[in-house]
Amino acid sequence: MNILDLGETHIHWREDGDPAGAPVVFSNSLGTDLRLWDKIVPMMPPGLRLIRYDTRGHGLSACPAGAYSMGALIRDAERLLDALAVKDCVFVGLSLGGLIAQGLAVKRLDLVRAMVLSNTAAKIGTAQMWADRVEKVRTHGIEAIADGMMERWFTRRFRETPELKGWRAMLTGTPVDGYTGCSSAIAGTDFITPTSGLALPTLAIAGSDDGATPADLVRETADLVRGSRFHLIRGVGHLPPVEKPDDYAKVLAGFLHDIGHTAG
Template sequence: MLIADLGDVRLHYRDEGPRDAPAVVFANSLGTDLRLWDKILPYLPGGLRIIRYDKRGHGLSSCPPAPYSMGALIGDAERLMDHLGLRDAVFVGLSIGGMIAQGLAVKRPDLLRAMVLSNTAAKIGTREMWQERIDAVRGGGIEALADAIMERWFSRAFRETVELEAWRNMLIRQPAEGYIGCSAAIAGTDFLTSTSGLTLPTLAIAGSEDGSTPPDLVRETAALIPHSHFEIIRGAGHLPCVEKPREYARLLTAFLAEHGHV
């Protein structure tokens, strides 16, 4: 296990592939850990350096007291990439990971040559909505929200499979403090203005059955960035890399190839 000690937080990460290969950094969603990406890895081309990490308050990373700011989450990604000596990487962010990608692209354009905004937006929900969720977790733990989250995360067909139990368990076993902290970060984030100033190559991916960031919301964010490319994965919800890993990997591989990253 690899741990990056960044001072105020310690991040668990995986660093796989040749150290001198083109780097792809993956940032996962609220309530998941770096295993979110497991199913797409066998379908990605060889010769990549794949970095995945657990954001603060999730997985095996440390869990500082809530609330967190989006600036802190962006700073964590920035410091991890500096720690690993990464430059000119492609950053793939899903949901809150996609918000981190947008903020990092504004703050440190030297780190990113391109980004993938998956099932995310420049602004997700309202402060009031997120406060209701924070209050529910404070009162009854993540379990209080788990069934409703599964409905937003996955298509009806996937929710009828036995695999759903594993993802529900992943969710409820995240630290409540970390879930609350990251919820507060999302609540306080509006990147509509800053994202509209970005020009780096961008692929936006939506799931047709996504109940958290519906396709139109993802499309609107993609439209802020000139020459971005938007794709919908049919029959998938908020985590299309889980439901449709082969199709997700195909889109990602084509994007990497288009921009000379494979």
């Protein structure tokens, strides 16, 4: 277990692959933790340094009380990469992680040479939508939104498998302060203008049945970044690394190869 002590908080992280390899950093979505990438990591090409971490308020990272700002979440990622002496990584962010990717690329282009914006957007939802969700979770707990979230996250076929129980448990096991804190960060984020100023290799990945960040929204965000590419994975919801890991790993590995981030 690796814990980075940042003083006012701490971040849980994990490293796989080649410690001397080109770095790829994975950032999880709201209501999940670094296990989101469990199926993907073993399918990555050899020779890569694969770093995952739990966003604050999730997994084994600290869960400060109160609303979080997107700036704080970006700063957590920045300080983690600085502590691990990471430069020129490919930053792979899903949903909330995709917002962190955009903000980190704007702030510290020395850290990010390319990004993968998975099932995300430059602006996700409305402030009122997030305020309503925060109030519901604060009042009734995450259990009150769990079934609806499973419908957004996964297709009906996946929801009929035993694996769904594990993901539902991960969501409902997220601390309320962590879930609502990160929800507040998303509510206050609009990266349309800063992201439109980026020009770095970018892959946007969408799921055809994503009920949280529909494919058209992901495509619109991809179009903000000059030279980006867009890939639609059919038959998946909001978490394609879980539903169709083979397809996800293939398109990710292809992108890494095309931008020269892998050997051979």
